[in-house]
Amino acid sequence: MACSGSKIPEDADPENPLWRFACRFWESSAAREACLGLQDRGWSVTRILCATWLATSGNVFPGTESAQV
Incomplete structure (x- = not known):
């Protein structure tokens, strides 16, 4: 599965399950806009996608990230 475009x-x-999740998540214009807005403020879209995937899978993100994430 490749992400559109x-x-x-x-x-x-x-x-890979993370890749499939990220492609589906990225199809939402609201999700894209939110991630790109956070990226403009210095956040890592890759880390946000990973943390979101882990959270929706019932797991904890093992990295260090602002509590705001």
């Missing part, structure tokens, strides 16, 4: 890196696994 995106070329995935050759070493990426498009069947």
